[in-house]
Amino acid sequence: MPYFDAASAAPLHPVARQALLASLDEGWADPARLYREGRRARLLLDAAREAAAEAVGCRADELVFTPSGTRAVHAGVSGALAGRRRAGNRLVVSAVEHSSVLHAAEVHAAGGGAVTEVPVDRSGAVDAGAFAAALGEGTALACLQSANHEVGTAQPVAEVAEACRGVGVPLLVDAAQSLGWGPVEGGWSLLAASAHKWGGPAGVGLLAVRKGVRFAPQGPSDERESGRAPGFENLPAIVAAAASLRAVRAEAEAEGARLRGLVDRIRARVPELVPDVEVVGDPVRRLPHLVTFSCLYVDGETLLHELDREGFSVSSGSSCTSSTLTPSHVLRAMGVLSEGNVRVSLPAGTAAEDVDRFLDVLPGVVAGVRERLGVPAATPVAGSGAVAGSGAVAGSGAVGDSGPVADSGAVADGVPVVDALVVDALGRRCPIPVIELAKVIGDVPVGGTVRVLADDEAARLDIPAWCEMRGQEYLGEEPSPRGGVAYRVRRAA
Amino acid sequence: MPYFDAASAAPLHPVARQALLASLDEGWADPARLYREGRRARLLLDAAREAAAEAVGCRADELVFTPSGTRAVHAGVSGALAGRRRAGNRLVVSAVEHSSVLHAAEVHAAGGGAVTEVPVDRSGAVDAGAFAAALGEGTALACLQSANHEVGTAQPVAEVAEACRGVGVPLLVDAAQSLGWGPVEGGWSLLAASAHKWGGPAGVGLLAVRKGVRFAPQGPSDERESGRAPGFENLPAIVAAAASLRAVRAEAEAEGARLRGLVDRIRARVPELVPDVEVVGDPVRRLPHLVTFSCLYVDGETLLHELDREGFSVSSGSSCTSSTLTPSHVLRAMGVLSEGNVRVSLPAGTAAEDVDRFLDVLPGVVAGVRERLGVPAATPVAGSGAVAGSGAVAGSGAVGDSGPVADSGAVADGVPVVDALVVDALGRRCPIPVIELAKVIGDVPVGGTVRVLADDEAARLDIPAWCEMRGQEYLGEEPSPRGGVAYRVRRAA
Numbered sequence: 001m002p003y004f005d006a007a008s009a010a011p012l013h014p015v016a017r018q019a020l021l022a023s024l025d026e027g028w029a030d031p032a033r034l035y036r037e038g039r040r041a042r043l044l045l046d047a048a049r050e051a052a053a054e055a056v057g058c059r060a061d062e063l064v065f066t067p068s069g070t071r072a073v074h075a076g077v078s079g080a081l082a083g084r085r086r087a088g089n090r091l092v093v094s095a096v097e098h099s100s101v102l103h104a105a106e107v108h109a110a111g112g113g114a115v116t117e118v119p120v121d122r123s124g125a126v127d128a129g130a131f132a133a134a135l136g137e138g139t140a141l142a143c144l145q146s147a148n149h150e151v152g153t154a155q156p157v158a159e160v161a162e163a164c165r166g167v168g169v170p171l172l173v174d175a176a177q178s179l180g181w182g183p184v185e186g187g188w189s190l191l192a193a194s195a196h197k198w199g200g201p202a203g204v205g206l207l208a209v210r211k212g213v214r215f216a217p218q219g220p221s222d223e224r225e226s227g228r229a230p231g232f233e234n235l236p237a238i239v240a241a242a243a244s245l246r247a248v249r250a251e252a253e254a255e256g257a258r259l260r261g262l263v264d265r266i267r268a269r270v271p272e273l274v275p276d277v278e279v280v281g282d283p284v285r286r287l288p289h290l291v292t293f294s295c296l297y298v299d300g301e302t303l304l305h306e307l308d309r310e311g312f313s314v315s316s317g318s319s320c321t322s323s324t325l326t327p328s329h330v331l332r333a334m335g336v337l338s339e340g341n342v343r344v345s346l347p348a349g350t351a352a353e354d355v356d357r358f359l360d361v362l363p364g365v366v367a368g369v370r371e372r373l374g375v376p377a378a379t380p381v382a383g384s385g386a387v388a389g390s391g392a393v394a395g396s397g398a399v400g401d402s403g404p405v406a407d408s409g410a411v412a413d414g415v416p417v418v419d420a421l422v423v424d425a426l427g428r429r430c431p432i433p434v435i436e437l438a439k440v441i442g443d444v445p446v447g448g449t450v451r452v453l454a455d456d457e458a459a460r461l462d463i464p465a466w467c468e469m470r471g472q473e474y475l476g477e478e479p480s481p482r483g484g485v486a487y488r489v490r491r492a493a
Numbered sequence: 494m495p496y497f498d499a500a501s502a503a504p505l506h507p508v509a510r511q512a513l514l515a516s517l518d519e520g521w522a523d524p525a526r527l528y529r530e531g532r533r534a535r536l537l538l539d540a541a542r543e544a545a546a547e548a549v550g551c552r553a554d555e556l557v558f559t560p561s562g563t564r565a566v567h568a569g570v571s572g573a574l575a576g577r578r579r580a581g582n583r584l585v586v587s588a589v590e591h592s593s594v595l596h597a598a599e600v601h602a603a604g605g606g607a608v609t610e611v612p613v614d615r616s617g618a619v620d621a622g623a624f625a626a627a628l629g630e631g632t633a634l635a636c637l638q639s640a641n642h643e644v645g646t647a648q649p650v651a652e653v654a655e656a657c658r659g660v661g662v663p664l665l666v667d668a669a670q671s672l673g674w675g676p677v678e679g680g681w682s683l684l685a686a687s688a689h690k691w692g693g694p695a696g697v698g699l700l701a702v703r704k705g706v707r708f709a710p711q712g713p714s715d716e717r718e719s720g721r722a723p724g725f726e727n728l729p730a731i732v733a734a735a736a737s738l739r740a741v742r743a744e745a746e747a748e749g750a751r752l753r754g755l756v757d758r759i760r761a762r763v764p765e766l767v768p769d770v771e772v773v774g775d776p777v778r779r780l781p782h783l784v785t786f787s788c789l790y791v792d793g794e795t796l797l798h799e800l801d802r803e804g805f806s807v808s809s810g811s812s813c814t815s816s817t818l819t820p821s822h823v824l825r826a827m828g829v830l831s832e833g834n835v836r837v838s839l840p841a842g843t844a845a846e847d848v849d850r851f852l853d854v855l856p857g858v859v860a861g862v863r864e865r866l867g868v869p870a871a872t873p874v875a876g877s878g879a880v881a882g883s884g885a886v887a888g889s890g891a892v893g894d895s896g897p898v899a900d901s902g903a904v905a906d907g908v909p910v911v912d913a914l915v916v917d918a919l920g921r922r923c924p925i926p927v928i929e930l931a932k933v934i935g936d937v938p939v940g941g942t943v944r945v946l947a948d949d950e951a952a953r954l955d956i957p958a959w960c961e962m963r964g965q966e967y968l969g970e971e972p973s974p975r976g977g978v979a980y981r982v983r984r985a986a
Contacts, residue, residue, distance in 0.1 A: 003530055008523040009725065017517060024510060028695065030501040034797055034814070035806035037496055067560030067696065068724030074713045100723070103713035196725060202521065203560065203696040203727030219712065220567045220596035223816060230593070231561030232502065232689060234696030237730070304527055313528035321527070323716060 002354035003313045006197075007149055007177060007290055007345035013199030016244035020201055020236050027235040032223065041235055048235075048242035055245045056191060057183040058208045064225035065206055065238045069176045069194025070100040072205035075217065075228060076172050076190045077104035080141045081113065083214035084170065088138025090114040094126045094145065094155065095333035098174055101143050102329070114138070123282040124153035124334050131156075132163035139169045146178040150317050150330040150343060151281030152290035154178075158186030170213050177287055180248045181256055189213045195241035198248050199348065203234045204241040248348065255348050256288040262346060262355045263291045273363045278469055280336045290345040292317070294331070295366050296466065297375040297435050298340025306365045307342075312358055315343040319430050319458040326457045327430075337465035338458055339431040340366070375435055421450040426484050430458035434466050437489065441472065444491040449475065455484030463487040495847035496806045499690075500642055500670060500783055500838035506692030509737035513694055513729050520728040525716065534728055541728075541735035548738045549684060550676040551701045557718035558699055558731045562669045562687025563593040565698035568710065568721060569665050569683045570597035573634045574606065576707035577663065581631025583607040587619045587638065587648065588826035591667055594636050595822070607631070616775040617646035617827045624649075625656035632662045639671040643810050643823040643836060644774030645783035647671075651679030663706050670780055673741045674749055682706045688734035691741050692841065696727045697734040741841060748841050749781040755839060755848045756784045766856045771962055773829045783838040785810070787824070788859050789959065790868040790928045791833025799858045800835070805851055808836040812923050812951040819950045820923075830958035831951055832924040833859070868928055914943040919977050923951035927959050930982065934965065937984040942968065948977030956980040 003011065012020075027044045029037035046060075053060040066072040081091060091108050093101055095117045105115045116139075118131045126144065135142060142164050147154045157173055164171040170189035178184065180198030184191060190213060195204035207228065209215050221227040248255075271277050276296035295303065300318025307314055317328025318341040327338030344358070423440050425433035433454040444450050452463060460477070467474035467489055475488035496504065505513075520537045522530035539553070546553040559565040574584060584601050586594055588610045598608045609632075611624045619637065628635060635657050640647045650666055657664040663682035671677065673691030677684060683706060688697035700721065702708050714720040741748075764770050769789035788796065793811025800807055810821025811834040820831030837851070916933050918926035926947040937943050945956060953970070960967035960982055968981035 001529070003522075003528075005523070005526065005528070005530075008526060009521055012517055012521050020517070021514075024505055024513070024694075028502055028505050028689070029496075029806075030498070033498065033501060033806070033808065034794070035496075035498070035801045036494070037498075037806055067564065067727070070715065070724035071560065074723065078712075099715060100713065103715060103723070107713045194725070196521070201517075201727075201729065202725055203730055205724070219571075220593065220600045222563065222592060222596060230567065230596070231563035231698070232687070232695055234560070234694075234727070234730070236694065237696055237727070301527070308528045313522075313526070313530055315526065 001311045001313075002350065002358065004344045004346060004350070004358070005313050005315045006347035007343065008315055009196045009202070010199045010347050012201060013244040013247055013348070015247035016200050016240040019243035020240035023236040023239040027239055031233060031235065044239050045233060045235055048238045051242040051246055052206055053208070055183065055249055056179070056193075056206070056208050058191070058210065061226070062210055063206055063208045064228045065204060065233065065241075066225075066229045067203055067205065067231070067234065069174075069192060069197070069205040071229070072192035072194070072207040073098070073100040073172075073174055074104050076192050076207050076209070077101065077108070077141065077143065078218040079209070079215045079228065080170055080172060080190055080213065081108060082216040082218050084140035085216075087168075088140050090116060090136065090139040092116045092118060092131070092134050092139055092142040092169075094118050094120060094131070094143070096120050096124055096148050096150075096330045097143055097145055098149055098176060099329075101145075101174055120333050122334055122336060124148050124151045124280070124330065125282055125285070126155055126160070128156040128159035128163065131160045132166075135164060135167050135169050139167070141172060142169050143172045143174065145174040145176075146184050147287045148281070148330060149177045150328055151292045151334070152287040153282040154285040154287065157184055157188065161186035161188050164189070177290075180245065181252050181288060182249070195237070195244070198245055200241035200244040201237040203237045206241075251348065259346050259348070259350065260288040262350065262352060263289060263344075265355060266291045266344060266359065269359050270362065273359060274366050276469070278337050278465075280331070280334065289347075290343065292341065292343045294337040295340030295342070296337065296469065297373060297431050297438065298366055298369050299373065299431055300339060300341050302369050302372070303340055303342065303365065306369060307361070310361045310365060312361070315345070317341045317343065319456070327461050332461050335461070335465065335468075337469065338461050339434060340369075373431065373435060375438075420448070422486075423450060423452045424482070425452055425454045425456075425459070426480070426482060427455065429456050430462060433459040434462050437463060437466065441470075441489070441491055446491050446493070449488055449490045451486045451488050453480045453482060453484055453486050459487060460485065463489065494804045494806075495843065495851065497837045497839060497843070497851070498806050498808045499840035500836065501808055502689045502695070503692045503840050505694060506737040506740055506841070508740035509693050509733040512736035513733035516729040516732040520732055524726060524728065537732050538726060538728055541732045544735040544739055545699055546701070548676065548742055549672070549686075549699070549701050551684070551703065554719070555703055556699055556701045557721045558697060558726065558734075559718075559722045560696055560698065560724070560727065562667075562685060562690065562698040564722070565685035565687070565700040566591070566593040566665075566667055567597050569685050569700050569702070570594065570601070570634065570636065571711040572702070572708045572721065573663055573665060573683055573706065574601060575709040575711050577633035578709075580661075581633050583609060583629065583632040585609045585611060585624070585627045585632055585635040585662075587611050587613060587624070587636070589613050589617055589641050589643075589823045590636055590638055591642055591669060592822075594638075594667055613826050615827055615829060617641050617644045617773070617823065618775055618778070619648055619653070621649040621652035621656065624653045625659075628657060628660050628662050632660070634665060635662050636665045636667065638667040638669075639677050640780045641774070641823060642670045643821055644785045644827070645780040646775040647778040647780065650677055650681065654679035654681050657682070670783075673738065674745050674781060675742070688730070688737070691738055693734035693737040694730040696730045699734075744841065752839050752841070752843065753781040755843065755845060756782060756837075758848060759784045759837060759852065762852050763855065766852060767859050769962075771830050771958075773824070773827065782840075783836065785834065785836045787830040788833030788835070789830065789962065790866060790924050790931065791859055791862050792866065792924055793832060793834050795862050795865070796833055796835065796858065799862060800854070803854045803858060805854070808838070810834045810836065812949070820954050825954050828954070828958065828961075830962065831954050832927060833862075866924065866928060913941070915979075916943060916945045917975070918945055918947045918949075918952070919973070919975060920948065922949050923955060926952040927955050930956060930959065931963075934963075934982070934984055939984050939986070942981055942983045944979045944981050946973045946975060946977055946979050952980060953978065956982065
């Protein structure tokens with residue numbers, strides 16, 4: 001059963017398992033104790049720290065183990081901000097950081113700190129120059145991931161690190177997704193990572209803080225891990241994490257190249273096999289094992305469910321797959337489609353046959369989901385004329401009326417719009433508003449406009465993204481007199 | 494090789510090992526995901542939570558897993574204090590709480606909060622009435638351990654919980670040392686514990702917060718563990734923790750009774766076998782597996798080292814075994830001797846023969862350490878006349894002069910003291926100041942005084958404790974004209 005969600009958690013590497021088992025017997029005692037079991041535990045801990053530091057590219061005394069990558073980020077951000085309090089209270093982050101960074105930024109802002117988010121381009125990358133420009137007066141810390149966890153795009157970390165160094169701002173790199181593939185290049189100041197992303201066990205993160213970086217650990221601390229990570233060390237897991245990091249690194253070049261080939265196959269074939277798909281993320285500067293695409297007119301949750309029935313475990317940034325019912329902040333920041341979003345992240349050792357089977361299965365699965373949503377198998381592009389009222393959207397489970405309504409008396413920008421159609425998708429969830437828009441666009445004369453009324457958060461991202469994909473003109477949003485938001489689209493083609 | 498430090502970390506219980514291995518294969522995926530590996534992980538997590546909650550005596554939705562007992566305490570204290578901010582900013586703790594509680598209290602105080610420490614008696618127990626009296630206006634939270642981690646004394650948790658309930662103050666119970674032996678009685682509001690204390694793996698703590706308790710998690714959070722413990726769940730370890738808690742509970746009554754018998758043997762035999770020993774902690778209301786005693790005129794680090802050579806792994810609260818060179822805050826709060834301190838905590842399954850061998854070995858080990866410190870094998874009690882200068886303290890490695898100096902011109906309390914002796918132990922480390930005092934007391938006429946000059950922090954605890962043990966009168970301390978502190982002792986017998 002192919003598991004294609006390594007970016008969430010990779011299955012345990014055999015070396016991790018072996019090391020974990022061995023150190024369950026040797027490494028359960030308190031490494032702070034002086035008796036033999038404690039000394040043995042201390043030796044294991046020291047050796048694990050040496051191995052991890054070598055893989056990270058830092059000194060052993062610069063690296064501590066934390067209970068997770070998330071906790072490493074939290075401790076790193078709060079400690080660096082506090083250590084640089086005199087320099088200022090501004091935190092600069094990219095808009096596509098992992099939620100652990102953004103949550104730390106929220107806490108900083110709630111405490112009166114300033115946060116600057118550096119935007120990304122449509123591929124998900126920050127511009128190094130724009131990032132440098134954001135490092136204004138009073139910047140205490142900057143954070144940039146090595147590569148994005150949702151779309152795989154690599155960030156220009158080395159250039160940004162140089163810019164940070166130039167103005168004396170420490171750079172924290174969240175290397176969670178990339179550390180198994182290689183060390184982070186450039187002059188970073190702090191680095192965080194997570195073992196279960198590289199095939200180590202859960203329960204282990206690491207935080208490196210370069211000598212000379214001002215750092216003041218926040219919250220209660222104890223004598224463990226240089227006062228930077230309180231609580232009894234999770235030693236067997238730490239040993240397994242370090243051992244597996246060495247092991248995956250030894251395989252990284254060959255396995256990375258192999259997976260990159262499989263991902264390239266997915267990137268090339270999916271748009272050929274499935275109509276109305278957008279493959280997102282940088283095609284070249286990216287993680288070797290991760291590819292993300294979005295399918296128009298598809299409900300992400302149903303898509304994941306159907307792929308799961310076919311035996312494929314993948315992830316999604318669609319709003320309907322999140323508990324908050326908002327699309328992934330990464331897709332939003334990129335301005336790309338969020339509906340029908342699929343992230344495929346291949347664990348080491350993924351068989352080419354499994355990828356081929358995925359490509360065999362995907363088109364039928366997407367077609368099936370579209371069919372159940374009332375989308376014709378043929379692309380319902382502008383001019384198809386397949387306009388249907390809400391009654392025709394079979395199985396959508398939606399509430400409220402939907403469908404186009406002539407609204408010739410509407411006024412936009414203070415100018416009477418005589419030819420405006422209104423699609424009322426209020427109360428309807430993603431991907432219905434976009435489907436309804438697609439159905440009606442053919443009825444709009446070229447140059448005419450349509451307004452889509454929607455209160456689903458995903459529409460704010462997906463309607464402009466649809467326009468971009470379909471060559472239509474997105475005019476902007478305005479309050480809807482009937483609640484929600486009216487999204488205005490002009491038929492361009 | 495008998496390991497007698499279960500209170501630091503217990504070896505992995507066979508059930509924990511088995512559960513850990515099984516869930517390495519079944520429980521590595523993200524329990525928040527919808528695909529089969531995620532659903533399987535979620536089932537394991539839910540089952541572990543149910544099992545742990547049953548053992549704790551709370552609802553499953555009141556319990557979250559944390560990366561350690563320390564982190565459970567930190568999250569519990571900060572969350573409860575923040576949740577009760579309107580009620581006040583006072584935190585009431587016993588003076589003998591685990592360092593994780595005291596560190597959280599330090600952070601609270603550093604942030605402007607008030608902290609009240611409730612003292613303990615010589616057995617290490619708080620008085621429930623005194624604790625209740627400390628719950629004054631503006632108390633946001635009270636913390637009391639179920640049983641002390643260094644001396645094993647059980648605290649009157651049920652009475653204190655009732656007092657807390659009476660005034661509407663939530664009580665957080667640190668149950669780290671006792672949870673494996675049984676649920677905490679009484680109406681506590683929050684409870685923290687640590688799996689590796691009951692034979693579970695490292696990397697798992699638990700925090701229970703009763704419904705209705707105001708709780709505002711502090712620091713960055715995510716959607717994991719009800720927003721109370723951010724970061725990817727350490728699932729295989731959580732499963733192992735819950736399974737082993739059930740397992741040790743099933744054995745707790747029988748094994749507790751058996752270990753209690755072994756501990757009773759140690760409590761009875763040590764004072765018979767070793768001269769000048771104080772067994773500390775409540776003899777009845779205590780943990781079944783833990784006993785602590787202190788040996789006069791003994792260096793704790795050397796004692797631990799010699800016991801380790803004999804194959805026994807024990808712990809100590811002596812100052813010379815801590816990185817801060819201060820005696821354990823627990824022994825200090827109890828006002829008992831800290832030198833030559835030994836904590837024996839028996840893991841489940843400890844063989845009676847190992848305890849017997851410990852009792853066989855201990856007297857010779859203690860005598861050996863004393864001999865190397867220049868203490869005669871026979872007790873150097875008052876009147877023994879064995880007064881020796883510093884030169885006679887062989888192998889002490891001490892610096893500076895020591896030994897009695899006639900100081901007839903001294904003035905104490907404004908009254909000339911014609912018969913005062915001065916022992917200069919400045920620059921000498923525990924247990925030398927007490928040894929020098931013991932050597933000289935015989936030269937002091939009954940009713941006369943001696944002053945011990947010392948700058949070792951342990952002397953502040955150990956000189957009064959020695960007086961208590963030897964029936965001499967401790968008069969108090971005063972600044973020493975030559976630096977350090979002058980401890981004044983009157984010969985009573």
